[in-house]
Amino acid sequence: MERIDLAKTSLRELNQFLHHEIRNKKIKHVEVVNPDGAHSIAAGVDAPVKIEVRGHTGYYCAGMNKQAEIIVHGNAGPGVAENMMSGLVHVKGFASVSAGASGHGGTLVIDGDASLRCGISMKGIDIVVGGDVGNFSAFMAQAGTLVVCGDAGDHLGDSLYEAVIYVRGKVKSFGADAREEPMTKADEKKLGELLERAGLKYKPKEFKRIASAKSLYNWNADANQEY
Amino acid sequence: MTHRRIQKEESHTFDRTVIDYIQRAAATGLYEIRGLGSKRKVPHFDDLVFLAGSITRYPLEGYREKCTTKTLLGTRYAKKPIELDIPITIAGMSFGSLSANVKEALGRAATECGTSTTTGDGGMTPEERRSSKTLVYQCLPSRYGFNPDDLRKANAIEVVVGQGAKPGGGGMLLGQKVNKRVAGMRTLPEGVDQRSACRHPDWTGPDDLTIKIKELREITDWEVPIYAKVGATRTFHDVKLCVHAGADVVVVDGMQGGTAATQTVFIEHIGIPTLAAVRLAVDALEDMNMKGKVQLIVSGGIRTGADAAKALAMGADAVSVGQGILFALGCNNETYLQQGEHHSAIADYDSLGTAPGYCHHCHTGLCPVGITTQDEMLEQRLTPEVGAKHVKNYLKTMNMELTTIARACGKSDVHHLEREDLVALTVEAAAMARIPLAGTHWIPGHSG
Numbered sequence: 001m002e003r004i005d006l007a008k009t010s011l012r013e014l015n016q017f018l019h020h021e022i023r024n025k026k027i028k029h030v031e032v033v034n035p036d037g038a039h040s041i042a043a044g045v046d047a048p049v050k051i052e053v054r055g056h057t058g059y060y061c062a063g064m065n066k067q068a069e070i071i072v073h074g075n076a077g078p079g080v081a082e083n084m085m086s087g088l089v090h091v092k093g094f095a096s097v098s099a100g101a102s103g104h105g106g107t108l109v110i111d112g113d114a115s116l117r118c119g120i121s122m123k124g125i126d127i128v129v130g131g132d133v134g135n136f137s138a139f140m141a142q143a144g145t146l147v148v149c150g151d152a153g154d155h156l157g158d159s160l161y162e163a164v165i166y167v168r169g170k171v172k173s174f175g176a177d178a179r180e181e182p183m184t185k186a187d188e189k190k191l192g193e194l195l196e197r198a199g200l201k202y203k204p205k206e207f208k209r210i211a212s213a214k215s216l217y218n219w220n221a222d223a224n225q226e227y
Numbered sequence: 228m229t230h231r232r233i234q235k236e237e238s239h240t241f242d243r244t245v246i247d248y249i250q251r252a253a254a255t256g257l258y259e260i261r262g263l264g265s266k267r268k269v270p271h272f273d274d275l276v277f278l279a280g281s282i283t284r285y286p287l288e289g290y291r292e293k294c295t296t297k298t299l300l301g302t303r304y305a306k307k308p309i310e311l312d313i314p315i316t317i318a319g320m321s322f323g324s325l326s327a328n329v330k331e332a333l334g335r336a337a338t339e340c341g342t343s344t345t346t347g348d349g350g351m352t353p354e355e356r357r358s359s360k361t362l363v364y365q366c367l368p369s370r371y372g373f374n375p376d377d378l379r380k381a382n383a384i385e386v387v388v389g390q391g392a393k394p395g396g397g398g399m400l401l402g403q404k405v406n407k408r409v410a411g412m413r414t415l416p417e418g419v420d421q422r423s424a425c426r427h428p429d430w431t432g433p434d435d436l437t438i439k440i441k442e443l444r445e446i447t448d449w450e451v452p453i454y455a456k457v458g459a460t461r462t463f464h465d466v467k468l469c470v471h472a473g474a475d476v477v478v479v480d481g482m483q484g485g486t487a488a489t490q491t492v493f494i495e496h497i498g499i500p501t502l503a504a505v506r507l508a509v510d511a512l513e514d515m516n517m518k519g520k521v522q523l524i525v526s527g528g529i530r531t532g533a534d535a536a537k538a539l540a541m542g543a544d545a546v547s548v549g550q551g552i553l554f555a556l557g558c559n560n561e562t563y564l565q566q567g568e569h570h571s572a573i574a575d576y577d578s579l580g581t582a583p584g585y586c587h588h589c590h591t592g593l594c595p596v597g598i599t600t601q602d603e604m605l606e607q608r609l610t611p612e613v614g615a616k617h618v619k620n621y622l623k624t625m626n627m628e629l630t631t632i633a634r635a636c637g638k639s640d641v642h643h644l645e646r647e648d649l650v651a652l653t654v655e656a657a658a659m660a661r662i663p664l665a666g667t668h669w670i671p672g673h674s675g
Contacts, residue, residue, distance in 0.1 A: 015445045039438050044375055044446030060429070060442040064375040079429035085374060101428040102370035104414070121370060121428040123414040140424060142414045159422070161415055217419045218402050 002027050007034040011041065018045045037077065042070050045087075062089045065106065081108045084125055097134070100127045103144065109198040116153070119146040122163055128198040138165050139175065147194050149202055160212035166191050168207045177216045181209045258492055260399070262589025262599065264392055264485040264528065264550055269500040271483065271528060272537040274656030275649045276665065279635035287634040294630040295640040298545050300522045301383060301452020301475040304444070308452055308475075309361055309383055311545070312341025313626045314641060315535055317618075318480075318526050318549035319365050319385065319456075321347030323400050323409045323421075324487030324589065326606040327354055329556060329598055332614025334358030339615070340622045345385060345547075348398055348423050350412045351377040358611075363454065366443065368397065369423035371413040375446060383476070384443055385454040386436070388427075388465075391484025391501070391527040393493040394458025398423035401488055404592035406601040433468040440473045454478050459504030459527065460497075466511035466523075476522045478547065479508045483528025485550040487599060488590035501527035501538075503659040509542030518542065532628020539629070540644035541660065548625075555621035556598050556614050559583050563596045563608040572596055572608075 002022075004014055014032065022030065032053045035041055039058035042051050046066040053061065056074040066085045075093035084103040091099075094112035101117065103125025110118075113131035119138040132150035139155070141163035151169035158175020165178075166187070174180075188204040195202055237243065251259065280286030287294065298314040317337050322330045324347065331354040337344040343361035350372020351364055364381030366373060378384065389395065400409070400421040410417040430439045440453050455469040456478035469477045481501025486494065505525045512518040525538045526547035535546045550558075561583045562569040572583070575595035579588045589599035597608030633641045636648045650665040651657035657664040658671035668674060 012445065012449070016448060019448060040442040040445045043442050046375065059435070059438045063442050064378070064446055066375060078435070082429045083370060083373060083375075098429040102373065104374065117428065121424065123370070139428075140422070161419070217416075219420050 001029040001031060003031045003033065005033050006036065006038055006041075011038050014041070015043060018042055018047075018049070018051070022049050023047050035074070039077070042068070045070070056093070065089060075112070076110075080110075081106070081125070084108065094131070095129075099129075100125050103127070105144075107194075107197060113150065119144070119163070122146070126194055128194055128200065130198070130200060132169070135172075136175065138163055138178075141165075145190065145194060147191065147198075147207070149200060157210050157212070159216065160210075161217075162212070165210040166204075166207040167210060168202060171208075171210070174210065177213050178210055179213045181211050183207065183209050258490050260401070260488050260490055260590050261494070261587040262485070262487050262489075263553075263587040264483050265494050266587075267495055269482065270502050270653065270655045270659050271500060272502060272534045274502070274653045275537050275651055275660060275662060277536070277540070277632055277636055277648050278650060279632075279648075280637040284637045286637050287639060289631055289634050292634060293639060294634050295642075296626060296630060298642070300524070300545060301454075303452075303475040303521055304449065304473065305383075305452040305475055306448075306450045307382075309343060311343060311361065313622065313629075314539060314545040315340075315529075315622055315625050315629070316342050316363075316524065316545055316547045317344040317552055318484075318547040319345035319347040319363070319387070320549055320552075321349040321400070321487065322352045322355065323347075323349040323404060323413070323601070324599055326597065326600055326609070327352055327408075328606055328609055328611050329614055330355040331358050331611040332556070332609070332618060333552065334362070335611060335615035336618035336622060337361065339619045340626070342622065343382065346381075348400075349409065350374075351380070352412075354611075356380055365456075367423060368425065368427045369413075369421075370428065371421070371423070378443070379447060381447075381451060383452040383454060384447070385456050385478065386440065386443070386474075387456045388436075388469075389456070389458030389460075389480070390486065391458045391480030391482050391498055392486035393489045394460045394498045395425060396489065396493050396497070397425035398486070399488050399590075401590050401592070404590075404599075404601050409601055433472055436468070436472040444473075452476055454524070456480060458482075458484070459499045459501065459507075462499065462504045462507035463511045463514075466508045467515060470512070470515055470517050470521050474521060476524060476544075477508065477512075478524040478526065479504050480547075481505075481525070481527025484526055485553070486589075500659065501525060501529075502656060505538055505541045505543055506660050512542070532625040532630075533632060535625055535629045536632040536641070536644060537649065539641055540646060540648050542646070544642070548622075551621065552618055553598055555617050556609060557596045557617070558594075558598055559586050560596050564613055565608055570608075 035055040037058040043063035045068040051070045058077040060079045062070040062081045069088045072091045076091045076095045078096045081089040082101045084106045086106040090109045095110045095114040097115045100108040102121040108127045111130045116134035118133040122141045122144045124143045128147040135153035138157045142161040146165045148167045152171045154173045155175035157178030191204040298311040301308040338360040345363040363383045402418040452475040454476040455474035457465045459481045482498035522544040525543040529546045572595035594600040651662045
């Protein structure tokens with residue numbers, strides 16, 4: 001295992017190491033200490049490597065991740081795992097705004113709460129939040145799954161496309177075109193797998209399914225701009 | 228035979244265009260969505276002219292003496308700045324709004340002319356990457372098709388904050404243009420109206436933009452330049468904030484800039500003219516002592532080599548052309564060229580309720596000349612070969628015009644053109660561009 005101390009190594013050196021040297025040297029496990037809220041830690045990694053960050057991270061930790069398993073032993077700042085393509089990002093603490101924004105694939109697990117706009121514009125990523133999510137979560141979410149084990153704030157799933165949301169707690173309000181739908185066996189199976197992947201013991205039957213009513217998929221003059 | 232007089236006093240407030248608008252609104256209950264750019268007359272580069280050499284200035288011989296057009300972009304932080312042969316680039320237009328053939332044609336033409344082309348909303352197509360030597364990859368609010376592999380294939384990255392045709396508004400691609408390939412690239416079902424958000428999903432203000440730009444640099448190992456593009460509104464402050472955020476290049480797109488589909492009310496009533504914007508942008512760079520360190524690209528209604536020369540003289544480092552490229556490809560032409568023969572497109576214009584010279588129906592996907600379409604039959608009306616040839620000729624002509632003007636002004640490098648070479652023909656243009664009114668030393672609001 002390689003250990004990199006961000007108190008002694010620059011962020012640029014860390015990321016260059018993660019982009020190039022771990023492949024050349026076939027390193028499989030990296031530990032990053034003293035992150036101290038630095039931005040863009042482990043952004044743009046594209047290798048099957050396990051990266052453990054010991055502490056809190058700033059913006060865009062694990063941004064655009066491909067293949068890597070990145071574990072944050074702390075809280076994550078805005079845009080954690082933004083535009084992730086594949087792999088796993090696990091935040092052991094809380095996550096700030098826009099967690100998993102526009103993620104195309106992979107899995108993001110947040111043990112604590114996630115703030116506003118969690119899963120905004122998501123495009124295939126699976127996000128499991130152990131706690132609550134803030135307002136406008138899954139805004140314009142196109143594909144993928146958002147699992148909320150706690151409560152959801154206002155305007156959940158506003159302007160949803162094909163993404164599906166499962167919420168165990170209360171939903172303060174739905175966004176435009178989002179609605180509750182009956183859970184199917186397929187939903188329970190998929191949800192069960194995601195909860196297991198996140199190491200959570202909740203039962204799928206405790207959740208409700210929220211998806212798009214698809215009434216705004218095409219321009220509708222009578223919608224009075226309720227998009 | 229008695230002559231019956233018909234009174235023809237048209238109202239300025241309620242002219243035929245306004246009457247047509249009101250009656251259309253009354254009939255449909257919908258605002259109009261259309262393509263292309265602003266149609267209203269606004270102060271523009273036509274309102275400026277050059278003071279060429281005579282006795283006070285020494286001109287260069289028009290055809291013999293060298294006039295350099297080499298253009299460097301992204302010299303601030305990037306390890307690999309962009310080096311172009313000409314300062315005229317191709318603006319971002321998406322695959323989705325344009326056919327794959329057109330995107331390929333733009334790449335080929337740009338490569339042959341030694342300039343860059345730009346992706347657009349919807350991601351990078353392999354054809355476009357293959358055909359473009361220098362390709363700018365846009366990072367847009369929608370993030371449709373945005374991925375780290377294409378990011379690393381790009382020669383520059385452009386963070387799009389806004390567009391001149393619709394600053395503050397998102398984009399849209401109506402369902403009729405969303406075929407299987409377009410839908411797949413954008414991760415949405417076929418036939419759905421695709422809304423591009425007006426704000427980025429993971430940052431909200433200038434301080435966030437600073438961090439976002441740094442993230443993109445980290446992912447690309449600080450190799451390629453990062454541009455920030457804004458629609459022209461509060462341009463002085465926006466340009467300053469882009470510079471502060473760490474952009475290598477700032478792109479300012481004036482209100483005459485085009486779009487594939489936007490509400491007419493946006494196109495005509497939001498944003499400021501390019502002429503006003505370029506001066507404000509240059510003021511911002513000069514105020515920060517960043518002129519020459521951060522490059523400025525100006526777009527929005529750039530049509531000719533004269534427009535390019537005037538923008539450069541005003542302080543731009545390069546210009547970007549969008550609609551002009553579409554017209555070079557044959558947009559609004561009466562005919563299209565297929566298998567070496569010209570065919571009339573009049574009936575297709577007619578079925579859209581329009582005619583050549585008036586068409587702005589890019590949003591319908593039924594482009595009569597095969598440019599702004601995803602229809603399998605219509606897109607065959609423009610092949611990459613024909614498109615590339617016409618765009619190359621257009622860019623070449625513009626560049627020849629640009630150098631001709633520069634030589635006449637005594638410049639051996641087009642980047643040596645300066646504001647002192649210009650005068651304004653109208654009070655409005657003089658005030659906006661802060662260039663003296665021709666025949667006077669008067670700059671409205673600043674002198675005299």
